[in-house]
Amino acid sequence: MASAAQPALPDELLEDIFLRLDAAADLARASAACTTFHRVVSARRFLRRFRSLHPPPILGFLESDQPGPFRPADPPHRAAAASRSLARAADFSFSFVPNPTPNSWNVCDARDGRVLLYRRTGDAAAFADLVVCDPLHRRYVQLPPIPDDLALSTGARGMPDFDPFFDPDSKEEKHEDGEEDVSFGVICAVQCQHKLVTFHFSSVTGKWLALMFNRVLSLATPDMDLYRGVFKRHYAHGCFYWTMYGSSGMLMQDTREMRLSRVGIPIATRLQQKAVVEAGEGRLGLLALGACMLHLYSKALQNICSGTEEWHQDRTIPLPKLDADWRIIGAAKEYVLLEAVLQDSSQFTSFLQQSQQIPGATQYFTLDFTLDLKTFLVERLSMSNKPIGINNRAHLYTSFPAPLSFPSI
Numbered sequence: 001m002a003s004a005a006q007p008a009l010p011d012e013l014l015e016d017i018f019l020r021l022d023a024a025a026d027l028a029r030a031s032a033a034c035t036t037f038h039r040v041v042s043a044r045r046f047l048r049r050f051r052s053l054h055p056p057p058i059l060g061f062l063e064s065d066q067p068g069p070f071r072p073a074d075p076p077h078r079a080a081a082a083s084r085s086l087a088r089a090a091d092f093s094f095s096f097v098p099n100p101t102p103n104s105w106n107v108c109d110a111r112d113g114r115v116l117l118y119r120r121t122g123d124a125a126a127f128a129d130l131v132v133c134d135p136l137h138r139r140y141v142q143l144p145p146i147p148d149d150l151a152l153s154t155g156a157r158g159m160p161d162f163d164p165f166f167d168p169d170s171k172e173e174k175h176e177d178g179e180e181d182v183s184f185g186v187i188c189a190v191q192c193q194h195k196l197v198t199f200h201f202s203s204v205t206g207k208w209l210a211l212m213f214n215r216v217l218s219l220a221t222p223d224m225d226l227y228r229g230v231f232k233r234h235y236a237h238g239c240f241y242w243t244m245y246g247s248s249g250m251l252m253q254d255t256r257e258m259r260l261s262r263v264g265i266p267i268a269t270r271l272q273q274k275a276v277v278e279a280g281e282g283r284l285g286l287l288a289l290g291a292c293m294l295h296l297y298s299k300a301l302q303n304i305c306s307g308t309e310e311w312h313q314d315r316t317i318p319l320p321k322l323d324a325d326w327r328i329i330g331a332a333k334e335y336v337l338l339e340a341v342l343q344d345s346s347q348f349t350s351f352l353q354q355s356q357q358i359p360g361a362t363q364y365f366t367l368d369f370t371l372d373l374k375t376f377l378v379e380r381l382s383m384s385n386k387p388i389g390i391n392n393r394a395h396l397y398t399s400f401p402a403p404l405s406f407p408s409i
Contacts, residue, residue: 014040019050024057025082028401047404056398058370059083060382061330061337062107062115064393067094070135071368074382082401089402090135097131097140105131110395111166111332113408114184118164130164132184132203132409136402139409143186146199146208154190154197154210163189167200168235169255182408189240189253191231196253196260213253213260232393234276234331236284237301241276250276252304261305266297266313273328275336277373279314285373286311287336289328292319294371317376322367329388332396336371338378339394341387370396 018041021027027050031041040046057079060072070092072083094105094117109116115135118128133140167185188199196213231251234241241263242251248270252261265274269288279285279298286297294317303309319326323343330337342365366384371377388394399405 008036011040015046015049018046019053022054023078024050024054024400024404025079028082028403031403042403044406047406050404051400055333056113056400057082058332058335058381058396058398059086061368061394061396062092062110063388064108064330064395065106067105067107069093070397071382071384074380077379077381085401086136086399091138092135094133094135096138097133098142107395108163109165110397111168112184113397113399113405114166115395115397116164116166116186128162128164130186130188132186134407134409136399136405137407137409139407141203141409143201144206144208146188150199150208150210154212163191163231163233165189165233169238170202182406184408189233191242196251198253198255211255211258213258232274236276236278243274243276245273246270263304266311269295269297275328275331277331277336278334279373285314287328287371289326292321292326293317294319315376317371317378319378320367320369320380324367327388327392329392330394330396332398334373335396336373337381337394337396338369338371339388339392340367340369341365342367 014037018027018030018037021030027041031038058073059079060070060083062070070087070090072087073079077083094100094115097105097117105117105119107115108118113134113136115133117131117133119131120128129145130143131140132143165187167187170183170185183203185203186201188201190197190199194214198211198213200209200211201207202209231242231244234243238254238256240253240255242253243265244250247265248267249262249264252263253259254261265286266288269286273289275287277285277287277296279296282301283298284301284304286299288295288297296314296317297311298314299311300309319338320340322340324340325343327339327341328336329339366387368381368383369378370381372379
């Protein structure tokens with residue numbers, strides 16, 4: 001007599017088991033085990049629950065002001081397998097966007113699986129063409145140009161340089177059927193001599209709005225104020241910050257209270273590379289790069305624009321002992337992206353041997369690391385024979401592996 005078949009586990013129990021998996025790559029492997037697992041894991045209801053409990057992993061980064069390529073995470077990074085899978089499945093050459101001629105479209109931001117591209121149509125163009133794209137699902141939306149009358153009303157018309165980026169405060173809404181709305185926002189910031197102008201685009205309305213902030217104090221000379229490359233943009237606790245090398249302060253734009261303020265910084269950080277980060281509940285963090293060290297300063301948000309509280313140095317974070325030129329090249333949510341350009345490429349052999357990697361790879365001389373702002377763990381992300389370009393900026397690409405990703409456009 002044949003033995004009775006084992007009763008199948010109900011979908012609700014399988015969901016609870018799969019939600020306890022820490023890594024998205026493990027969930028992707030589980031979904032490939034059998035048709036029942038795949039059906040449970042691929043259901044949008046389950047994926048929404050999983051994505052709400054687990055932040056998307058870092059899969060690599062894209063260099064700013066370049067058409068590519070995507071730099072995936074290398075072994076032994078825990079996301080290396082998912083990163084390689086993404087690199088094979090996605091189109092980071094952006095061949096699916098309009099007129100994809102070589103070097104015509106350049107990367108200016110990445111967030112939530114989307115990439116923001118820009119293209120200058122000519123030397124006389126006041127603003128660039130902008131495209132939001134999903135390289136995994138090969139979808140794109142071309143943004144309408146900023147209206148001339150809107151630009152003229154702010155006095156920002158004719159600015160040759162502006163800074164486009166995703167609005168981190170854009171919230172995805174749900175339709176009545178429970179499906180997510182793939183809405184997004186884009187901001188273009190224009191640095192003028194006596195004011196900051198930001199143009200805001202919403203994919204829900206399909207229109208641009210403009211906000212003007214009069215600048216009480218300038219951070220630099222009038223000529224320096226006109227160039228986007230002088231300023232480094234940061235985002236933390238719902239506000240935007242612009243720092244400038246050598247300046248004693250930074251600009252803070254609070255779009256909720258509609259104000260632009262100047263924030264003083266510790267004197268010791270004036271000539272150091274910096275990143276503005278979130279340093280716990282109610283505190284703003286300033287991460288400064290010293291001699292093979294990162295110094296984290298913090299200050300209460302309610303006192304950020306006043307002199308009633310000095311910046312407090314919370315901790316010093318040692319970096320790997322390498323004879324290298326260290327740089328802060330990007331930040332996204334809880335992570336900071338660092339690059340070490342080795343002064344002597346022979347260091348690579350020793351470093352890889354210590355990391356139990358393949359020795360003798362002396363053709364590489366650039367190492368990329370991430371700093372986890374929760375654990376303060378410095379982890380190697382990738383290695384390359386080409387350093388980040390002249391702007392020293394890159395954008396971390398965080399997403400879920402291909403089987404777990406919704407189309408974001």
